[in-house]
Amino acid sequence: MKPIQVSHDIIPLAQFKTRASEVLRSLRGSDRPVIVTVNGKPAGVLMAPEEFDRMQERQRFLGAVEEGLADVRAGRAVTDDRMGQELRRRFGKRS
DSSP: OOOOOHHHHEEEHHHHHHHHHHHHHHHHHHOOOEEEEETTEEEEEEOOHHHHHHHHHHHHHHHHHHHHHHHHHTTOOOOHHHHHHHHHHHHOOOO
């Protein structure tokens, strides 16, 4: 996602209402979110569906990495060597 450009990407609700189709079409081409304000305060963020999907995927990936790191810190992980030994013990040597 590209950085927000304050002069282009923050619009009041009234302006969004009158230009909704245009604003929504522009989301795909800009790769930047649009912030809609009410009484000068942020009220919502609009982004292209593809960007939302990418953001969700990144979040899931980071969550999985954090979970793995927590497992290592808690001692619930084994080294590659130990895993190799266990696999050979259970299934024999590879041909």
